[in-house]
Amino acid sequence: TRTSRPQRILKAVQRKATVGDPQSVITAIDHFCRHREWAMNVGDEKGSILDSVVNEVSPVTVLELGTYCGYSTVRIARLLPPGACVITLEFNPDYAAIARQVIKWSGLEDKVQLVEGASGDWIPWMKEHFGVQAFDLVFLDHWKERYLPDTKLLEECGLIQKGTVLLADNVICPGTPDYLEYVRNSPHYNSQYYRSHLEYTKAEDGLEKSVFLGY
Numbered sequence: 001t002r003t004s005r006p007q008r009i010l011k012a013v014q015r016k017a018t019v020g021d022p023q024s025v026i027t028a029i030d031h032f033c034r035h036r037e038w039a040m041n042v043g044d045e046k047g048s049i050l051d052s053v054v055n056e057v058s059p060v061t062v063l064e065l066g067t068y069c070g071y072s073t074v075r076i077a078r079l080l081p082p083g084a085c086v087i088t089l090e091f092n093p094d095y096a097a098i099a100r101q102v103i104k105w106s107g108l109e110d111k112v113q114l115v116e117g118a119s120g121d122w123i124p125w126m127k128e129h130f131g132v133q134a135f136d137l138v139f140l141d142h143w144k145e146r147y148l149p150d151t152k153l154l155e156e157c158g159l160i161q162k163g164t165v166l167l168a169d170n171v172i173c174p175g176t177p178d179y180l181e182y183v184r185n186s187p188h189y190n191s192q193y194y195r196s197h198l199e200y201t202k203a204e205d206g207l208e209k210s211v212f213l214g215y
């Protein structure tokens with residue numbers, strides 16, 4: 001097909017959503033992915049759980065790993081108070097370009113720092129480059145086998161402190177067994193599973209919320 005799926009998602013946003021209205025952007029993407037073409041956004045069902053965790057944490061600094069088209073970036077940023085921001089990492093330049101336009105359409109660009117690059121390369125530079133002390137909330141939604149190494153990297157870089165909340169998508173489907181085993185068995189995390197479904201389907205999936213207890 002001439003266009004990519006992310007390009008068709010952006011077109012659906014530009015056709016159906018109102019500029020500056022994040023909820024209409026979320027609704028347009030969910031409608032497109034439920035009725036036209038499935039895509040790997042966190043979706044409306046798991047998205048509501050994400051919303052409740054963001055509201056509970058009231059984070060000032062959020063890290064999102066794996067932007068894709070910016071759907072969860074918009075979900076998170078729309079709930080942030082003035083002065084709070086989400087740094088989101090995406091290493092596919094085509095996806096990053098689409099995400100920038102989706103985030104712009106929602107009017108939330110002031111609350112979002114989209115970084116084009118790989119998590120493993122950028123995490124060590126977060127403090128120096130963005131002046132981040134520690135993250136209040138990390139949303140893991142990138143390559144599933146990078147969840148564990150990047151969590152350990154965040155720990156080593158002092159970007160996870162007492163109270164930091166890790167929220168991981170897809171812990172069942174596609175699955176992140178080594179990450180789950182780590183956060184569920186570590187004495188440094190208090191972990192709980194929010195059972196849900198794979199976006200736009202009846203298959204089981206869920207989010208794992210893990211609170212860092214300190215060393």
Ligand SMILES: C[C@H](C[C@H]1O[C@@H](n2cnc3c(N)ncnc32)[C@H](O)[C@@H]1O)NC(=O)c1cc(-c2ccc(F)cc2)cc(O)c1O
Binds near residue numbers: 040141
């Ligand atoms: C991995 C993707 C999400 C994005 O992450 C970026 N990315 C990657 N590694 C890095 C990095 N190391 N640093 C920065 N960005 C990075 C990438 O380019 C994608 O845009 N997500 C998924 O693959 C994903 C897949 C499914 C899924 C479920 C059932 C199926 F039958 C088929 C697919 C569901 C989901 O909910 C997902 O989230």
Ligand SMILES: [Mg+2]
Binds near residue numbers: 141
């Ligand atoms: Mg996901």
